[in-house]
Every structure is written in structure tokens, then in C-alpha cells.
Amino acid sequence: MLRTTGRRFKSAHPCPKLRDVEPAVAPPAAAPSARGGRGVHRFANPGRFLRFSGQVLPWLAAGGIVLTVVGLFWGAFVAPPDWQQGQAARIMYVHVPAAWLALSGYFALAAASAAALVWRHPLADLAAAEIGPVGACFAALCLVTGSLWGKPMWGAWWVWDARLTSMLVLFFLYLGQIALIRAFDEPARGYRAGAILALIGIVDLPIIHFSVVWWNTLHQGNSLGLFSAPTIYISMLWPLLVTALGYSLGFAAIVLARLRAAVLERRIAALLTARAMGAERRPARGGTEAAGLGAG
Numbered sequence: 001m002l003r004t005t006g007r008r009f010k011s012a013h014p015c016p017k018l019r020d021v022e023p024a025v026a027p028p029a030a031a032p033s034a035r036g037g038r039g040v041h042r043f044a045n046p047g048r049f050l051r052f053s054g055q056v057l058p059w060l061a062a063g064g065i066v067l068t069v070v071g072l073f074w075g076a077f078v079a080p081p082d083w084q085q086g087q088a089a090r091i092m093y094v095h096v097p098a099a100w101l102a103l104s105g106y107f108a109l110a111a112a113s114a115a116a117l118v119w120r121h122p123l124a125d126l127a128a129a130e131i132g133p134v135g136a137c138f139a140a141l142c143l144v145t146g147s148l149w150g151k152p153m154w155g156a157w158w159v160w161d162a163r164l165t166s167m168l169v170l171f172f173l174y175l176g177q178i179a180l181i182r183a184f185d186e187p188a189r190g191y192r193a194g195a196i197l198a199l200i201g202i203v204d205l206p207i208i209h210f211s212v213v214w215w216n217t218l219h220q221g222n223s224l225g226l227f228s229a230p231t232i233y234i235s236m237l238w239p240l241l242v243t244a245l246g247y248s249l250g251f252a253a254i255v256l257a258r259l260r261a262a263v264l265e266r267r268i269a270a271l272l273t274a275r276a277m278g279a280e281r282r283p284a285r286g287g288t289e290a291a292g293l294g295a296g
Contacts, residue, residue: 061250106205177197
């Protein structure tokens with residue numbers, strides 16, 4: 001006669017012992033993440049980022065091209081000339097949006113650098129690396145068009161004005177970040193050095209913005225402000241805003257296209273490395289088997 005105690009079975013007569021039987025219990029299901037993949041971390045997956053960017057990129061590029069062309073045509077041929085500077089003021093439809101995008105691009109660069117240093121976001125380093133060259137191009141465009149605008153207004157191609165000098169410093173910060181990223185054999189060290197420089201250089205942004213307020217400069221004051229009425233005619237303001245929106249969409253499209261290319265390049269490099277390592281292991285395994293057969 002058998003007595004049961006819990007899950008173990010014992011017998012009163014001499015007989016082979018019965019093996020303890022443990023009930024099969026399925027492992028508990030993994031609890032869903034509290035974040036639910038929300039926020040920017042959902043795009044840390046390269047495949048998800050490539051799918052999202054592939055859907056958004058054509059709209060950004062098309063919108064940027066259309067709005068930029070419309071805004072430049074509007075400003076060059078429809079908007080009235082400035083009452084004081086005349087036709088030379090039309091260059092502002094190229095110069096001013098380029099300056100805005102150079103500043104906002106550097107802010108985005110600093111934000112990506114902070115995300116890479118603090119949260120270790122996988123795509124933040126690549127984003128900072130790809131924003132740098134685009135922002136440098138817009139900063140260069142701002143400096144060149146400003147020089148073309150300054151010659152008829154000031155009688156000189158360049159003056160060491162506070163606004164111009166601080167903008168030149170921003171251009172050099174872009175170049176420094178680009179050079180630092182590529183200055184190390186180990187990419188991680190380059191990304192870290194570039195991110196630190198980007199965060200240090202962000203102090204130049206308020207200096208550029210408030211330079212016409214803090215110092216007596218040749219550069220005219222700000223025509224637009226967050227808490228003040230614009231000092232520019234509405235017929236000249238609208239084409240300026242349209243062009244600035246087109247520049248912004250174009251900036252985002254270029255950075256997104258470069259970031260997609262960088263992600264694909266990294267994935268291809270990883271696949272080639274894995275294939276090369278697999279090819280190295282196969283001959284070694286084959287040689288070992290051949291040696292074993294020869295010994296037998």
C-alpha cells in the first residue's frame with residue numbers, strides 16, 4: 001500500500017524506489033516593458049529606424065525643394081526691395097535662413113551628443129557625426145552670403161564684428177567636431193571627443209544671438225523676436241519664413257539620408273566581418289578533421 005506525502009511517493013514494502021516526479025511548470029511569461037518602446041529609444045533598432053526614415057524621407061525632400069524654390073522666387077521677384085538697402089537686401093532670403101539653420105543645426109548636434117554621452121543611444125553618435133558636415137555647409141553659406149551683403153552696405157568684404165566673429169567661431173566648432181570624430185583609430189573615442197567639444201561649444205549660440213545687443217556692432221539688430229513684433233514688412237516676412245521652412249525640411253532630409261547611409265554601411269561592415277570570420281573557421285575545422293582521418 002502506498003502513502004503519499006506531498007509530491008514524494010513512499011512504499012511500505014521492499015520494492016524498487018519510485019523516482020520523484022516534479023510537475024512541469026511553464027516559465028512565467030515575460031512582463032511587458034513599462035516603456036512599451038515609446039520615445040526616441042524605439043528607433044534604437046536599426047531596422048525600425050530604416051523603415052521609418054524610408055517613409056518620411058521622400059516627403060521631407062520634396063517639401064524642402066518646393067518650399068525653398070517658392071520662397072526664393074517670391075523673395076527675388078515678388079517681394080518689394082528694402083527702402084534703405086535697395087535690391088541688395090534680397091540676399092537675405094538666402095543668408096538669414098542659412099544662419100538660422102546653422103544655429104539650430106548646432107543645437108541638434110549638441111542634443112545628439114548629450115544623448116550619446118548620457119543615455120548611450122545607439123544612433124546618437126551616428127546622428128552627431130552626420131549633422132556636423134551639413135551644419136558646417138549652412139554656416140559657410142551664411143558667412144559667404146553675409147560677406148556679399150556686407151560689401152555694398154559696409155564697403156568691406158569682412159569686418160571683425162561681434163556677430164561675424166562669433167559666427168566664424170561656430171563654423172570652426174563644426175570643423176573641429178568633424179575632425180575629432182575622424183582623428184582616432186578607435187571610433188568610440190572619436191565620437192566621445194566630438195561630443196564633448198559639441199557640448200562645450202554650445203555656449204557660442206547665445207553669444208551669436210545676443211551679440212547685437214551686448215555690443216555696438218555694424219550688423220543690424222534682430223528683425224524677429226519671440227516676444228516682440230517683427231520689424232520687417234509683412235510682404236518681405238512671408239517669403240523669408242517660407243524659405244526658412246524649406247531650408248529646415250531640406251536640412252532634415254539631408255541629415256536623414258546621410259544617417260540612413262551610415263546605418264546601412266555599418267550593417268554591411270558587420271555582415272562582411274561575420275562572413276570573413278566564418279570563412280576563417282571553416283578551413284581550420286576541415287584541417288582538423290583531415291588530420292584525424294589520417295591518424296585513424
